[in-house]
Each structure stands twice: as structure tokens, then as C-alpha cells.
Amino acid sequence: MLIAIIALAAAGLALALATQIGVQLIQRAFPPQGRMIEVSGARLHVVELGPRDAAGAPVVLLHGASSNLRAMQPLSDRIAKTRRVILIDRPGHGWSTRARVADSTPAIQGRMLAEVLTRLGIDRAIVVAHSWAGALALRMALDHPDRVAGLALLAPVAYPWRGGAGRYNDVISTPLIGPLLAHTVTLPLGCLVANSGARGVFAPQPMPADFVRDSETLLLLRPREFIANARDLVTLKAAVVEQAPRYAEIKAPVSIISGDVDKTVSTGIHSRPLAASAPNARLIVLPGVGHMVQYAASDLVASEIEAMADRLVQPAATADKIAPANL
Numbered sequence: 001m002l003i004a005i006i007a008l009a010a011a012g013l014a015l016a017l018a019t020q021i022g023v024q025l026i027q028r029a030f031p032p033q034g035r036m037i038e039v040s041g042a043r044l045h046v047v048e049l050g051p052r053d054a055a056g057a058p059v060v061l062l063h064g065a066s067s068n069l070r071a072m073q074p075l076s077d078r079i080a081k082t083r084r085v086i087l088i089d090r091p092g093h094g095w096s097t098r099a100r101v102a103d104s105t106p107a108i109q110g111r112m113l114a115e116v117l118t119r120l121g122i123d124r125a126i127v128v129a130h131s132w133a134g135a136l137a138l139r140m141a142l143d144h145p146d147r148v149a150g151l152a153l154l155a156p157v158a159y160p161w162r163g164g165a166g167r168y169n170d171v172i173s174t175p176l177i178g179p180l181l182a183h184t185v186t187l188p189l190g191c192l193v194a195n196s197g198a199r200g201v202f203a204p205q206p207m208p209a210d211f212v213r214d215s216e217t218l219l220l221l222r223p224r225e226f227i228a229n230a231r232d233l234v235t236l237k238a239a240v241v242e243q244a245p246r247y248a249e250i251k252a253p254v255s256i257i258s259g260d261v262d263k264t265v266s267t268g269i270h271s272r273p274l275a276a277s278a279p280n281a282r283l284i285v286l287p288g289v290g291h292m293v294q295y296a297a298s299d300l301v302a303s304e305i306e307a308m309a310d311r312l313v314q315p316a317a318t319a320d321k322i323a324p325a326n327l
Helices: 002-029 069-079 106-119 132-143 167-172 177-182 186-202 217-221 223-249 271-277 298-322
Strands: 035-039 042-049 059-062 085-088 125-130 148-154 254-259 281-286
Touching: 002 186, 002 217, 035 106, 042 069, 042 106, 059 069, 059 106, 059 132, 069 085, 069 125, 069 298, 106 132, 106 223, 125 132, 125 298, 132 148, 132 223, 148 298, 167 177, 167 223, 177 223, 186 217, 186 223, 217 223, 223 271, 254 271, 254 298, 271 281, 281 298
Parallel strands: 059 085, 059 125, 125 148, 148 254, 254 281
Antiparallel strands: 035 042, 042 085
8 A cells, every 4th residue: 555655646746747847848839929918916918910000999819718819810810911909818828827716707807808908008999709708708898898899709608508617627626636637647648639629629620730839729738727727617607697698788799700510619509699689799600610710711700800890980980071060
């Protein structure tokens, strides 16, 4: 028995050491590309692209769970040609930190992001959000309506679903046991399954070559981010139960783009009911498309965002034209 305990302890120490070495190697391979902005309860990594003096509302891109701001790059590269674009690592993800792992809900993270906009001197923005961040963008429109000019939601989570967020996320969110696993086995095992896991999210579309590398997905396997991600997932269902009855209050225009064979976030459970609830919503369902719509239909998504931005400018332009006649 004593020998078994010693062997188990030695294996745990070896895995913990391997994890720390792995964290250092991953962070060297994928350093931050933007700047850090301090907000209440977090330090957020922000990348700014495009002309800062571009006309119209800036576009803020928010990634979903198990990822970072690089997951939105197919859109940022297109939109930034003509507009100011802000990419943000959500609190606890990528190179963003948060003081408390419990700060996992859309309401709390929405408050932090509204503070980022203030620090950047942005009054109102078009918020583009994928998957988990769909609930976050909706909460921002509810709690900070003056900051949200419009929403473009890609395969968004909006309503409660049957079941939970996965047994492993429940375990990782458990005190003591979760951190122990996150600091020992998560990174070695995660490296083995990263590619297959990503392929499952893209299905039925093929995963782009080198996606795991280009999206810096391995940053997720660092213990502090893995724990934060699990906490985001296990608290999300209760959060959407709370906010879903309020969606009819959203006055901003909402574009929803989802795939009809999305196995990660069901279009029938989330996007279709949301389109029926939000008063200014437009729904596009893409046939044969899965969860990663920003990759499967990046040109269409970018066009929808551009069209929304143009529609938002038109009322102001019309007002400018008629104002002199009323003086």
C-alpha cells in the first residue's frame, strides 16, 4: 500500500511538472498580440484592427467557449479593411485574466466588456458573438443598451437546453478535485485530443488545415484557463434561464446566423426562438452547416455585418440632410 501511494504521488508530481513545462512552451509559442486593459475584476487582452477613424460604429468580436479571440479571425481580417474592429479575449480566456473564477456569467462579463468600450473611447458598437458569447452579447444589449448599436449572433446560445455542460466540466469546476486535475492530467490529455475535438465542432464541414495552431487553441489547456472555461460552461444554463424572458426588451437590430445541422448549439432550441422573441431580429439558417459559421460562411457573415452597419448609418445621414431645412 505504501509503495502504491508513493508511486501515485510520484506520478502526480511528474504530471504537474510536465504541465508547468507545457504551459511555458505554449505561452512562448502563442504570445499576446494586443494590449492589456484593466477593468474592475479583470485584465483584458484587446487587439485593435482597421482604421480608427472609420465611419460608423466599431465592430466588437467575441469568441465562444474553449477558444480565444483568434477564433474570430476569419471575420476580423475582412471587416477591418473598412471598419474599426476590436477583438477581445473574454475574461479568463486567451491572455485575459479575471480576479475570480466565479466571474463566469454573461452579466458579469458584459459589465467588464462595457468598461473596456469606455476605456477605448467607444460609445456604441456592433457586437458580433459566437456560441457561448451569444448569451453574453444578448446580456450586454439588455444591461447596457446604450452601448450596443446592433448584434450579429453566430450559432448563439440563448436558451436553456436539456442536460448539462458535460461531466468533465462539472468535475473541473469542483473545488480541490478540479484544480488537481487541471494541474496534472488536463494538458497532456488535451494535447492528444485537441485535433479530434476541434474536428467535431466543425462537422460536417472539414476543419481548416492547421486550425489548432492558427487559432492558438492549446492556450485553453493551461490550468487557469481550463478551469475558467469549465466554470463558464456549468453556470451558463442558469444564466440564460434568468435572462431569456427579457429578450423582447432588446431594441437593437439583431442578425442571427446559424447552421441547420449544428450539433453543438441547436438552432431549433436557440436561434429560432430568439428570432421569434427579439422584436428586430433577422434569422438566416444555412443548410448543411454546423457550428463554426464564421468559417463555413465567412463572406456571408461579413456581408451581414456590413449591411447592418450601413443601415445604422442611414438614419443619421437622412437626419443630416433634412436638418438645414428645419432651421
